[in-house]
Amino acid sequence: MTSSNLEYAIEARNIIKRFDGEAAVDGIDLNIRKGSIFGILGPNGAGKTTTLRMLLGIIDPDEGERFLLGSPNPISKSHQVGYLPEERGLYQSMKAYDAIAFMGALRGLPLAEGRKRGKQMMADHGLGDAIDKQIRALSKGMAQTVQLLGTIVHEPDLIILDEPFSGLDALNQGKLERLIRGQADKGVTVIFSTHVIAHAERLCEEIAIVAHGKIPFTGKVSTARDRLRPQVHLETRELDGTWRSAIPGDCQPLGHNWHFTLPKSGVEPLLHALIEGKAGIESLSIERPGLHDAFVHIAGEAVARKMEADAAQAAMGEAV
Numbered sequence: 378m379t380s381s382n383l384e385y386a387i388e389a390r391n392i393i394k395r396f397d398g399e400a401a402v403d404g405i406d407l408n409i410r411k412g413s414i415f416g417i418l419g420p421n422g423a424g425k426t427t428t429l430r431m432l433l434g435i436i437d438p439d440e441g442e443r444f445l446l447g448s449p450n451p452i453s454k455s456h457q458v459g460y461l462p463e464e465r466g467l468y469q470s471m472k473a474y475d476a477i478a479f480m481g482a483l484r485g486l487p488l489a490e491g492r493k494r495g496k497q498m499m500a501d502h503g504l505g506d507a508i509d510k511q512i513r514a515l516s517k518g519m520a521q522t523v524q525l526l527g528t529i530v531h532e533p534d535l536i537i538l539d540e541p542f543s544g545l546d547a548l549n550q551g552k553l554e555r556l557i558r559g560q561a562d563k564g565v566t567v568i569f570s571t572h573v574i575a576h577a578e579r580l581c582e583e584i585a586i587v588a589h590g591k592i593p594f595t596g597k598v599s600t601a602r603d604r605l606r607p608q609v610h611l612e613t614r615e616l617d618g619t620w621r622s623a624i625p626g627d628c629q630p631l632g633h634n635w636h637f638t639l640p641k642s643g644v645e646p647l648l649h650a651l652i653e654g655k656a657g658i659e660s661l662s663i664e665r666p667g668l669h670d671a672f673v674h675i676a677g678e679a680v681a682r683k684m685e686a687d688a689a690q691a692a693m694g695e696a697v
């Protein structure tokens with residue numbers, strides 16, 4: 378049986394995985410569009426890696442079904458897939474371009490072609506000086522970039538990256554974001570897991586939020602953000618007038634500053650009331666909530682705090 382839906386690179390329906398009787402993934406549904414950049418967001422232990430492993434066919438779900446590039450047997454598509462696992466590692470004595478070629482060969486790319494592409498990719502990614510160096514002579518960030526290039530050297534249709542940003546400094550994180558965008562521009566589907574919301578907010582049109590083995594939200598980033606109403610920050614010269622009726626009744630000024638949730642009627646009636654009522658607008662900003670606020674709203678404060686702690690711990694690891 379195959380999936381008839383050619384629109385999706387990945388489909389998962391109610392997949393469940395238990396370890397020692399405990400559900401690590403507890404009934405997840407996913408539809409990931411071909412050619413999109415899709416982020417899987419959640420703290421450590423939420424079930425991201427287990428989900429990715431099931432999607433890839435490294436482990437099978439106990440219940441439910443998943444389709445990778447239309448197939449219920451993801452391993453059969455492995456030549457079309459690139460996978461960067463959470464556990465990083467390359468053979469230390471291999472030369473960098475050879476390591477890339479070796480990874481390509483595991484996915485069906487002839488070694489000679491892999492070596493040629495490996496050298497070119499390293500040059501294109503600013504690692505030209507390191508082509509002939511052994512992996513052990515590279516910095517951690519360089520070795521991770523080499524592993525990433527090895528993940529895509531066979532030009533896969535689908536790339537799955539487990540926590541690709543962790544272990545990279547800010548410069549290399551920026552390079553990785555550009556690389557991911559470049560792949561998507563070529564029509565490649567990129568799925569990555571992360572506990573850093575900013576990466577997902579910058580890169581993804583669609584995300585899944587994972588918490589305690591479940592997905593409380595999957596869909597467009599903009600839809601997640603629209604779950605919260607915009608916040609108004611207003612400074613007025615006056616403190617009273619007919620315009621006060623446009624401001625929520627429970628909002629009290631701090632000095633001449635007003636902070637409140639934008640009323641459902643929207644921006645225009647508010648502006649009309651302020652101008653016609655001569656409130657004397659000194660400053661006005663209307664902020665749409667970011668993905669971080671939406672994440673806290675959807676996943677809850679405890680999950681958000683755990684994820685921030687994970688991100689801080691990972692950043693400390695990068696600093697050493």
Ligand SMILES: Nc1ncnc2c1ncn2[C@@H]1O[C@H](COP(=O)(O)OP(=O)(O)OP(=O)(O)O)[C@@H](O)[C@H]1O
Pocket residue numbers: 396397401419420421422423424425426427428463
């Ligand atoms: N092979 C395994 N055997 C037993 N328990 C496992 C196994 N793999 C994962 N788990 C458990 O399943 C839960 C989800 O783990 P998973 O690795 O999928 O989370 P994660 O969101 O990827 O977090 P991390 O980034 O820490 O890997 C955790 O409680 C973990 O300890």
